[in-house]
Amino acid sequence: MRVVIAEDSAILREGLAQLLTIRGHEVAATVVDAPALLAAVTTERPDVAIVDIRLPPTHTDEGLRAAIRLRREAPGVGVLIFSQYVETSFAAELLAGGSDGVGYLLKERVVHLDEFVEALTRVAAGGTALDPEVVTQLFGASRRRDQLDALTPREREVLGLMAQGRTNTAIAAALSVTDRAVEKHVANIFMKFALPPSEADHRRVLAVLRYLHG
Known part of the structure; x- marks a missing residue:
């Protein structure tokens, strides 16, 4: 060679x-x-x-x-x-x-x-x-990118606002939707990211980390 x-x-x-x-x-x-x-x-x-x-x-x-x-x-x-x-x-x-x-x-x-x-x-x-x-x-x-790709446009908006540190109420006001609608989007994000409830980990933080890394 x-x-x-x-x-x-x-x-x-x-x-x-x-x-x-x-x-x-x-x-x-x-x-x-x-x-x-x-x-x-x-x-x-x-x-x-x-x-x-x-x-x-x-x-x-x-x-x-x-x-x-x-x-x-x-x-x-x-x-x-x-x-x-x-x-x-x-x-x-x-x-x-x-x-x-x-x-x-x-x-x-x-x-x-x-x-x-x-x-x-x-x-x-x-x-x-x-x-x-x-x-x-x-x-x-690749799997992290696939998880982000699985989010709907609205779920991406919600996750982007979560990354800014906003509460569900603040997100609802920014998007002109109800708190209940935001809660549903957040739950869907957790589900698509395979983040079950845990006493040791804060799912909201983990979801934002995946968003930033993706």
Whole structure:
């Protein structure tokens, strides 16, 4: 394989390069930021790129954004996200065009080097390598979106006002409906969010949290 590595940690970057070289693969370039990654892929045309999510300058999501761009502009290059974090929104976008030639592994969960190289080889060949934890979190994010999609427009309005901290009476006044109507909408929200009565949890707060996360 010809490999490009985008990783801002010098120890991990050079360690990966040595690991792959020892095993007979060619490391075409090692870079520390997203612009250098895009340039290296354009110049070197590797089989696969190993990309960390959080790259300079902001160390937020530059790597994942670059990976999404690579999927669009260099579809023949496999992309393996290798990170400590699961970014569900961008990960879903990364997989939106199909799972061929895509991988997402979590650094702390790779315990055998052979498994890592095998996953990288699979991605380079057009296959898929996803950590089970990534799949679990993607499924959870998708389920939250599905729950929000299940709400009626009026229920969304009610939940939006709940997120502002308004009481049922204040919500009723804002929407020009009765308190009873608001109570019914709130009950429907709890039901669709699968939030049964509980002494330990405040359902209103939990519903608002799901609304904000969604």
